Amino acid sequence: MARKAANRRVGITDVAQRAGVSLASVSRVMNGNFSVDPEIAARVRTAAAELNYQPNAVGRSLALGKTDTIGVVVPDLANPTFQGMLRGVSRAAAQDGYRVLIADSSEVSSEESILAGEARRRCDGVVLCAPRMNEAELEALLPSLRPLVLVNRSTADTQTPSLVVDYGQGVQDLAAHLVEFGHTKLAFLEGPERSASNQARLQGLEKFRVDHPEVELSILPAGSSFEAGHGSVDGVLESGATGVLAFNDLVAMGLLSGLHERGIDVPGEISVTGFDDIPFANYTTPPLTTAAVPINDIGEQAWHEMRRLLGDGDLEPSHTTFQPEVRRRGSTGPAAG
Amino acid sequence: MARKAANRRVGITDVAQRAGVSLASVSRVMNGNFSVDPEIAARVRTAAAELNYQPNAVGRSLALGKTDTIGVVVPDLANPTFQGMLRGVSRAAAQDGYRVLIADSSEVSSEESILAGEARRRCDGVVLCAPRMNEAELEALLPSLRPLVLVNRSTADTQTPSLVVDYGQGVQDLAAHLVEFGHTKLAFLEGPERSASNQARLQGLEKFRVDHPEVELSILPAGSSFEAGHGSVDGVLESGATGVLAFNDLVAMGLLSGLHERGIDVPGEISVTGFDDIPFANYTTPPLTTAAVPINDIGEQAWHEMRRLLGDGDLEPSHTTFQPEVRRRGSTGPAAG
DNA sequence: CCTATTTCAGAAAACGTTTTCTCACAGCGA
DNA sequence: TCGCTGTGAGAAAACGTTTTCTGAAATAGG
Structure with missing residues (x-):
């Protein structure tokens, strides 16, 4: 039936065929590699446009060895603090072309290590936010999660960058x-x-x-x-x-x-x-x-740390502490009597 | 140097080698396929444990043709409505072993189609939430985004399931x-x-x-x-x-x-x-x-629609309308005078 | 005891890219 | 004119899995 053929996603092979060139050339054109004959480049581009070609991110990730995605694990997505943190990470990461995968442990500490591991397997790195697990568990988990940035939790392991609030x-x-x-x-x-x-x-x-x-x-x-x-x-x-x-x-x-x-x-x-x-x-x-x-800033910083780790990773891990600032407003006043 | 070797991620090949079996067998054991000699299964399992083998999700996704991830595009992550929606989707999807990739367009409507397309390429489907783009743009985008669930926005295209609030x-x-x-x-x-x-x-x-x-x-x-x-x-x-x-x-x-x-x-x-x-x-x-x-429910429903689409997709697309309910509280009262 | 069937492990193809490698050809200097 | 260099396109390998296919051994049936 036509259905099978119609359903098949159009891949780089189809584009190559249509343009009458090799896979390699299509890939080169798509990635803006300049060492390619303008005439061929044009043929590839029109072929791609005609077929409405969309590169497959999974294939690309496999070849490149990176997903351009990081995972963020939080204890509770309903908590405004973690929402703000998530937003900070997401916006900052987006600036650098990275996306964020979220994992919400719903305050179930036993889920955290599973979620974190799974996130790590799908992503290039993990931001672990206020983990509820105990220190021993955390220590055991850290190595398998790298590159990892820890937020709102410190650990004896100094190799992991951490952002904490005092x-x-x-x-x-x-x-x-x-x-x-x-x-x-x-x-x-x-x-x-x-x-x-x-x-x-x-x-x-x-x-x-x-x-x-x-x-x-x-x-x-x-x-x-x-x-x-x-x-x-x-x-x-x-x-x-x-x-x-x-x-x-x-x-x-x-x-x-x-x-x-x-x-x-x-x-x-x-x-x-x-x-x-x-x-x-x-x-x-x-x-x-x-x-x-400054929860949004913390999220943003978390991404910056992650970016450093993703860069070369041979840098000194940083451990930043944020000082909360008292905002005097109407809910406090002189003691009665 | 040892570094290269040390840095290399351990793959299914390493496990196979260590256990003295073929790749196929390792894969079968890992996926709980029963037609495999218990003795071999045991060897594989210990080898995997010794090497601390973690299956590579990208390779898996490529072979399987699915990522077990859906994208959610929202106009503003700072908005409690979209936060609630996101949380609903995320929790419901997690129940079925799916993860959520987030994309925040920051109310920039021209970013939406790019973000949505990118999300779709990385994921098995997309939930498009309250898109700000105009109808023509939306109509043009829909086909390339499928499987797609539309939230808080209706469209002339009836093939796309939608969840709207009245x-x-x-x-x-x-x-x-x-x-x-x-x-x-x-x-x-x-x-x-x-x-x-x-x-x-x-x-x-x-x-x-x-x-x-x-x-x-x-x-x-x-x-x-x-x-x-x-x-x-x-x-x-x-x-x-x-x-x-x-x-x-x-x-x-x-x-x-x-x-x-x-x-x-x-x-x-x-x-x-x-x-x-x-x-x-x-x-x-x-x-x-x-x-x-009921924003959390809407998020949850959005996932259920997506799951249906992911299932076989030959089902009738549903178009659900939620009726808001007036909550009378203290901020309203009799008109003055 | 021999054949037909089943069982199950391994080889190899497939998924969709990127990138290295190979090779043909053009241009250039000697 | 010959060879050398440089350019750029195509072939093929690589990424890490799953799955189909193949074939050998074991089992059952006559």
Whole structure:
């Protein structure tokens, strides 16, 4: 039947045949190689146009040994932080003609290594973002993932470039901001247990406790979502805290919403801080005091690191730390009483 | 030097050699083909494990003629709607072992066809989301993109499955909601000119004008972002409208924020509606009345359509329309006076 | 015991490119 | 005129798999 023939994709062979030249010449013309007779080049080009020839990327990748694609593995595509990060990587990579393959582990840490490995096999490199897996697992995985860029997670392996945010310092800055306002009873709404950035915050708070023995600080379990914040209103009230450090902006917004429902004034009765400065933090009521993380820049930097690795790879791996910046807004104020 | 040898990726050939069998056998074992001697299978498996063999996806794709990857083209990765859509596709596709390649046209409509074509060449299919290109361009592009699923855009070509939201009806419902509250002077904050969903809203409003000749309705240019809404406060006030239909939730939130800065009470003096019901719409002050679009479901459905196409493709293409649902919240109320 | 059939491993072709290698031919100097 | 060099086109190898094809051995049936 004609169907078979009609369905067959037109390849470089068809173009060569039609133009009456060899495969090699077609390939040369297509790639802008100049050492080819203009007359032949023209014939090839018209043949290609007539057949509506589209080069097959897979064949090309196999011959070239590269896919011009990198994988990005994130714990949760619903999280604005990872969305911003993804966007940063994607836009920066696009500038250099690279595409991004996404993998969302849905916060299931056991999926991460599988997803990452699979991504690596399809792509030229992997950006691993805030992996939830434990250190041992991570260490074991690293070598097979190279070229690899690690975001929001550090590791003992110094060969892997990493981009981290100094969450420990950020949370201390926020706490200090509350102390300035006269708060002496604080509460921290904890994030996902396996999140390295949560651990970093906890360590920062330990340091804070040492520096401010006069301040009472309770640690309350919450999570990383809006709902987590909304659900921890009771805990916050029980703790008696007048200043609350939420794990991130989402949690803070949930808390804000919950407090509003109870008729509790923010910042009149309770001050609330977030973390990340997601696009909406500026527009809550009251606007959220938070520690800004330049997440788009981080994504962009991640790509730049990857590009370096893809280039020659003999360069020194870099380990960049980003300092969050406190944005004082309406959700924090002087302690009551 | 040893370097060359060390750097060479271990392939199926190496495994075959080590196990003392042929390539074919290794391939069979790897793919769980049972017609192979258990003893040989075991030898292959240990060899593969010892060499830490990772099959090369590109070679595999070439032989199989499929990549197990689909492309998703969106106008703007920063837009929560497209983020939700992307997430829906990604999660659903992952269930079936497919991955997603993303392409962000950054609202540059001339980039779309290039990105889409490139995505198609790398992937087994493409989901084209709210393309900004004009109808002629789209029609011309469609054939070369197949298998293709179109989201938030319809076309004369009925062979392409499409998933659209009935924005026209949605905006009429919202307008009706405002009329119920006694509003007689309305304003619509328009979205991007090239957005088909913006055209759909405009058509819906034309119909609304016919049905409600007593209502005065002005159309004001704005955009699709928070900033667009924030910047159109003046226009809204000049128009004298007491009820504002924002293009989407982002615009509505921007407007809310701008009105708040001017000390204008919502909904006391002006009622505001959004569109989409993004996750944050529930938590603005006041909570935003909006028309809910099940964007995650749409993403999921888009994958299901794609899967059908990938299956045999001889099925009837489906054209699904989603009806937005009005969520009455605090940002709308009785007209003043 | 011999043939017909089945089973299963290996050889080789196929997938669609790029690139190296080979070779013919033209131009040039001696 | 002869050979040498340089140019550029075609043949073929390479990339790493899967799968068809081939053929040998084993098994079953008469």
